[in-house]
Amino acid sequence: xxxxxxxxxxxxxxxxxxxxxxxxxxxxxxxxxxxxxxxxxxxxxxxxxxxxxxxxxxxxxxxxxxxxxxxxxxxxxxxxxxxxxxxxxxxxxxxxxxxxxxxxxxxxxxxxxxxxxxxxxxxxxxxxxxxxxxxxxxxxxxxxxxxxxxxxxxxxxxxxxxxxxxxxxxxxxxxxxxxxxxxxxxxxx
Numbered sequence: 001x002x003x004x005x006x007x008x009x010x011x012x013x014x015x016x017x018x019x020x021x022x023x024x025x026x027x028x029x030x031x032x033x034x035x036x037x038x039x040x041x042x043x044x045x046x047x048x049x050x051x052x053x054x055x056x057x058x059x060x061x062x063x064x065x066x067x068x069x070x071x072x073x074x075x076x077x078x079x080x081x082x083x084x085x086x087x088x089x090x091x092x093x094x095x096x097x098x099x100x101x102x103x104x105x106x107x108x109x110x111x112x113x114x115x116x117x118x119x120x121x122x123x124x125x126x127x128x129x130x131x132x133x134x135x136x137x138x139x140x141x142x143x144x145x146x147x148x149x150x151x152x153x154x155x156x157x158x159x160x161x162x163x164x165x166x167x168x169x170x171x172x173x174x175x176x177x178x179x180x181x182x183x184x185x186x187x188x189x
Contacts, residue, residue, distance in 0.1 A: 004115065007121060012120055016173065055089070122166060
């Protein structure tokens, strides 16, 4: 089972990932660690990333996810995954670009049954306050609006488990653990 912890910057992806990694004993792949240096420098200057900026990063994370899936391991990955296309790239790599660029052959690539998106969602003002309070992160709070503008919340058919940021980390983790155990106890289709 692969859980991709997603949401805008400052929603708590890293905190939840670290907590779940400890609680469930799963490896955590922190998406921020895979950004090309140019992306980090751009965000540190207060510039929003474009789709082109994100593409190499998403393709690297796709490889991480595929490596874990091929090995049959369970794992956690953090990634903003703001747009439907980004989530498709995480799952299908460059194949997602081919299907999205051919409107006549628009194929909805379904989410594999062993991958779930944990969507951390919440209010702009609450997340902005969190970002203003955090230190040492290259992502500036001024960029949060651009993330909310780009956000395409995942649909149910994308295997999504929505988690409100108003919940405590412990409550979110309990919900994920319940989900994880129920999936492990039922056979995959």
